[in-house]
Amino acid sequence: xxxxxxxxxxxxxxxxxxxxxxxxxxxxxxxxxxxxxxxxxxxxxxxxxxxxxxxxxxxxxxxxxxxxxxxxxxxxxxxxxxxxxxxxxxxxxxxxxxxxxxxxxxxxxxxxxxxxxxxxxxxxxxxxxxxxxxxxxxxxxxxxxxxxxxxxxxxxxxxxxxxxxxxxxxxxxxxxxxxxxxxxxxxxxxxxxxxxxxxxxxxxxxxxxxxxxxxxxxxxxxxxxxxxxxxxxxxxxxxxxxxxxxxxxxxxxxxxxxxxxxxxxxxxxxxxxxxxxxxxxxxxxxxxxxxxxxxxxxxxxxxxxxxxxxxxxxxxxxxxx
Amino acid sequence: xxxxxxxxxxxxxxxxxxxxxxxxxxxxxxxxxxxxxxxxxxxxxxxxxxxxxxxxxxxxxxxxxxxxxxxxxxxxxxxxxxxxxxxxxxxxxxxxxxxxxxxxxxxxxxxxxxxxxxxxxxxxxxxxxxxxxxxxxxxxxxxxxxxxxxxxxxxxxxxxxxxxxxxxxxxxxxxxxxxxxxxxxxxxxxxxxxxxxxxxxxxxxxxxxxxxxxxxxxxxxxxxxxxxxxxxxxxxxxxxxxxxxxxxxxxxxxxxxxxxxxxxxxxxxxxxx
Numbered sequence: 231x232x233x234x235x236x237x238x239x240x241x242x243x244x245x246x247x248x249x250x251x252x253x254x255x256x257x258x259x260x261x262x263x264x265x266x267x268x269x270x271x272x273x274x275x276x277x278x279x280x281x282x283x284x285x286x287x288x289x290x291x292x293x294x295x296x297x298x299x300x301x302x303x304x305x306x307x308x309x310x311x312x313x314x315x316x317x318x319x320x321x322x323x324x325x326x327x328x329x330x331x332x333x334x335x336x337x338x339x340x341x342x343x344x345x346x347x348x349x350x351x352x353x354x355x356x357x358x359x360x361x362x363x364x365x366x367x368x369x370x371x372x373x374x375x376x377x378x379x380x381x382x383x384x385x386x387x388x389x390x391x392x393x394x395x396x397x398x399x400x401x402x403x404x405x406x407x408x409x410x411x412x413x414x415x416x417x418x419x420x421x422x423x424x425x426x427x428x429x430x431x432x433x434x435x436x437x438x439x440x441x442x443x444x445x446x447x448x449x450x451x452x453x454x455x456x457x458x459x460x461x462x463x464x465x466x467x468x469x470x471x472x473x474x475x476x477x478x479x480x481x482x483x484x485x486x487x488x489x490x491x492x493x494x495x496x497x498x499x500x501x502x503x504x505x506x507x508x509x510x511x512x513x514x515x516x517x518x519x520x521x522x523x524x525x526x527x528x529x530x531x532x533x534x535x536x537x538x539x540x541x542x543x544x545x546x547x548x549x550x551x
Numbered sequence: 552x553x554x555x556x557x558x559x560x561x562x563x564x565x566x567x568x569x570x571x572x573x574x575x576x577x578x579x580x581x582x583x584x585x586x587x588x589x590x591x592x593x594x595x596x597x598x599x600x601x602x603x604x605x606x607x608x609x610x611x612x613x614x615x616x617x618x619x620x621x622x623x624x625x626x627x628x629x630x631x632x633x634x635x636x637x638x639x640x641x642x643x644x645x646x647x648x649x650x651x652x653x654x655x656x657x658x659x660x661x662x663x664x665x666x667x668x669x670x671x672x673x674x675x676x677x678x679x680x681x682x683x684x685x686x687x688x689x690x691x692x693x694x695x696x697x698x699x700x701x702x703x704x705x706x707x708x709x710x711x712x713x714x715x716x717x718x719x720x721x722x723x724x725x726x727x728x729x730x731x732x733x734x735x736x737x738x739x740x741x742x743x744x745x746x747x748x749x750x751x752x753x754x755x756x757x758x759x760x761x762x763x764x765x766x767x768x769x770x771x772x773x774x775x776x777x778x779x780x781x782x783x784x785x786x787x788x789x790x791x792x793x794x795x796x797x798x799x800x801x802x803x804x805x806x807x808x809x810x811x812x813x814x815x816x817x818x819x820x821x822x823x824x
Contacts, residue, residue, distance in 0.1 A: 264688070288684065288719075296677045296711035303681020306666065308612070309688070311681075327708075330671040331678055335659045 239407035248383035250275020298324035302331035317343025317359035347487035364492030378439035381410035427455035431475035444536035476506035490514035577816030609664035620675020621700035673706025702734030717756025731793035752786035764789025
């Protein structure tokens with residue numbers, strides 16, 4: 231089946247940079263937007279906000295637990311705090327505070343974790359956030375977003391600010407291929423069907439969306455029709471899009487730069503089991519920590535490139551037929 | 552609710568509050584009497600004299616805020632909320648029972664007038680700093696008071712908050728340490744000694760006072776001094792007696808986290824007449 235859209239996949243800015251730019255725009259529009267960072271503001275790009283709005287920027291130092299709780303106090307008094315650090319530090323060191331100070335009272339705190347996944351590269355596993363989707367989704371009431379490119383990031387960060395409630399935004403370090411036209415309309419909880427197809431569906435999030443498009447283009451040349459869905463909202467999931475994909479294509483591959491355990495794939499499986507049980511395959515990090523290396527080398531070694539998505543699609547099709 | 556600076560009137564309230572604490576925990580058959588009884592004068596002085604608040608407007612933006620970081624002392628806070636009229640009268644003895652607004656630890660979902668849901672130790676001062684920063688940004692006169700336990704002060708986050716508060720000159724926050732010297736497993740000095748505690752706060756850059764936490768005029772003077780300090784947050788190390796007011800609970804680690812039996816409850820209520 232032919233696809234409607236061709237993707238150039240031109241390299242754009244990293245989602246962390248798009249986040250930082252969106253934050254400045256939000257700061258200009260709403261004086262209640264405030265930002266906390268933990269000594270990584272140059273890397274998370276919150277420094278852009280800090281430069282323009284120094285009185286609304288709180289440098290918390292290397293003390294993530296304190297930072298998350300301060301964010302809760304600010305939200306409790308009517309501010310819209312964006313609390314940012316490397317994803318592994320804000321989620322893991324701040325998790326208890328996210329639980330008791332943010333999720334439990336349901337406060338309007340936006341957590342933005344950058345440098346997620348293994349594509350942070352040379353710094354190695356201590357800095358790699360491969361559990362953050364699982365952790366964030368385990369917090370009742372949280373909305374969990376994982377934009378794939380700069381356009382999606384810009385739109386979803388703004389949508390996060392407009393939503394009254396706790397949100398986790400997962401951003402990456404690497405420059406991300408552009409998938410969307412500027413101004414593309416995004417709604418939290420509404421997945422984007424990037425290509426049409428009835429043989430198999432790939433549900434992907436973050437940087438695996440562009441890899442899935444590459445996989446789709448290769449498979450299309452063989453006459454395999456692939457529906458690629460950008461699941462930018464991991465919680466709440468777009469149940470309709472998943473059920474429709476299961477029903478229409480009978481096979482789903484889920485691709486994420488995250489541990490397979492507790493990740494998007496597991497969450498999609500639940501919806502599939504509850505709606506239209508079908509063949510499923512999973513692309514993600516399998517029960518291990520990665521290592522140092524160039525991001526491209528790591529993604530290749532740990533099975534997170536188009537080749538691995540294609541292999542999963544083939545496995546699914548063999549099982550389906 | 553009537554605010555008062557009259558020490559005799561405040562002492563009268565503390566008597567009623569102590570009886571209520573013992574009774575509600577006794578009826579619940581579980582809870583933490585020792586650390587509630589040690590904090591009665593601190594909370595009574597705050598709620599009935601020092602804090603600017605209005606129970607008819609719990610969402611008044613410029614109100615002063617109180618966070619019970621040592622959330623297990625919920626009963627003493629619930630007594631304040633009931634006495635001042637934030638919560639309806641006559642329900643204290645539903646403490647810890649299914650459907651009660653008086654949850655085991657303070658829970659904003661059940662009492663929106665609570666400034667924070669607490670129970671996980673070490674987080675209250677940081678949340679308070681967030682509120683104090685918001686007040687500063689808004690040009691609000693609101694002040695934030697946070698009560699922490701001594702055992703709780705073993706949590707690292709307390710000292711993250713201490714560093715942040717002084718470095719950022721957050722002078723509209725007061726941390727009070729309920730220094731009753733006992734935690735669940737025994738005496739603080741035998742578990743992980745905090746001494747020199749006042750020196751620690753001082754060296755972290757806080758204006759630090761050391762007082763008898765059962766002495767209402769001393770508490771009034773300390774809070775007044777804190778309000779006058781500019782450019783620095785204030786820490787009040789309040790020396791208290793765990794289980795204060797009930798002879799067999801005083802200085803007894805057993806009553807950190809154990810309810811009195813019915814017989815002990817009767818005995819305690821007689822002592823508190």
